[in-house]
Amino acid sequence: MMARKFALPTTKESVVEIPPPSKSPLALRVVKILLLALILGTGIWLFASGDFRDTFQQWVLQLRSYGWKGMFLFATLYFSLGLISFPASMVTIAAGYIFGFFPGILIANLGSTLGATGIFLFGRFLFRGIIARQIAQSPYCRVLDSLIEDRGFRIVILARLSLLMPFGLLNYLFSSTRIHTGTFFLASLLGMLPGSVLYILVGSSLQNLSELSGIGFFETGSSHNQQLNQWKLVFLIVGLLASMGLVFYLGKLAKQAFQLLPEKPAK
Numbered sequence: 001m002m003a004r005k006f007a008l009p010t011t012k013e014s015v016v017e018i019p020p021p022s023k024s025p026l027a028l029r030v031v032k033i034l035l036l037a038l039i040l041g042t043g044i045w046l047f048a049s050g051d052f053r054d055t056f057q058q059w060v061l062q063l064r065s066y067g068w069k070g071m072f073l074f075a076t077l078y079f080s081l082g083l084i085s086f087p088a089s090m091v092t093i094a095a096g097y098i099f100g101f102f103p104g105i106l107i108a109n110l111g112s113t114l115g116a117t118g119i120f121l122f123g124r125f126l127f128r129g130i131i132a133r134q135i136a137q138s139p140y141c142r143v144l145d146s147l148i149e150d151r152g153f154r155i156v157i158l159a160r161l162s163l164l165m166p167f168g169l170l171n172y173l174f175s176s177t178r179i180h181t182g183t184f185f186l187a188s189l190l191g192m193l194p195g196s197v198l199y200i201l202v203g204s205s206l207q208n209l210s211e212l213s214g215i216g217f218f219e220t221g222s223s224h225n226q227q228l229n230q231w232k233l234v235f236l237i238v239g240l241l242a243s244m245g246l247v248f249y250l251g252k253l254a255k256q257a258f259q260l261l262p263e264k265p266a267k
Contacts, residue, residue, distance in 0.1 A: 032126050039083050060094040074107055078115025081168075083122070088112055088167035089199050096203020104200040105193075112196065113189045116171050120184055123175030131176045144257040145178055151253065152179035153187045158249060160191025161242035198235045 063073055078091055095108035135141040148155060156179065159170055174184055 036126060064098045074111035075114035078112050079118040082115055082119045082171060092196055092199035093203035096200035097206045101200055101204045104204060105196055108200055109193055109196040112192055113185060116188050117185050119171035120175045123172040127176050139261055140257055143260045147253045147257055149178035152183045156184055156187035157191040158242050158246040160188055161239060162246050163239040164243050194235060198231055
């Protein structure tokens with residue numbers, strides 16, 4: 001069955017009444033609950049185990065032996081670790097260490113986008129039906145959902161550039177909206193590029209993999225490199241500006257949604 005397409009409401013009279021979607025079969029709901037429990041359990045187990053960083057480093061060393069084929073394995077790694085909201089920056093830094101600067105940018109940016117899109121589709125499978133039924137009960141939420149769908153490209157780019165939310169959580173949040181998959185993919189590809197460049201710079205400057213365990217955003221294995229620190233500062237400023245722009249833009253959409261609400265008939 002083809003998905004029903006809704007036009008962006010521009011007047012109160014053009015607001016479309018969206019029928020609530022039917023509930024999933026019981027077996028499918030059980031599968032979703034089990035998958036969610038598995039993801040949460042895996043995340044808790046990995047973060048609770050003290051040797052997870054060592055395990056991650058072993059994965060990186062294995063991927064290094066695959067060369068360019070590692071791009072697809074990196075997409076799988078982004079997807080798998082993104083499911084439990086593992087920091088994508090660590091994976092991107094590892095790509096810089098393995099592949100170098102220019103190949104690393106291509107592999108990390110495309111791999112992270114493919115991984116993000118996989119999480120987006122997986123999250124939509126898990127949560128969209130439940131959230132859509134809740135949205136259908138509120139005229140305001142229906143209008144806001146249409147606005148977010150129409151302005152999705154801008155919103156995704158600002159969110160990717162901002163410093164407000166981690167990689168995995170952001171993919172899950174967007175999966176709960178009506179943003180089209182193609183829009184999400186392209187906006188993520190462009191929006192994550194500046195961050196990929198920065199973290200690839202960090203990774204390509206590492207002398208050995210042991211330095212990876214002590215890396216954060218503000219401390220790298222090459223702290224003496226003033227040029228790298230300047231790029232980090234630029235990225236921080238851009239991220240803060242994008243965060244403020246995202247908050248302002250979402251507030252503007254929320255206000256516009258109120259203005260587009262259909263008036264209740266007089267009694």
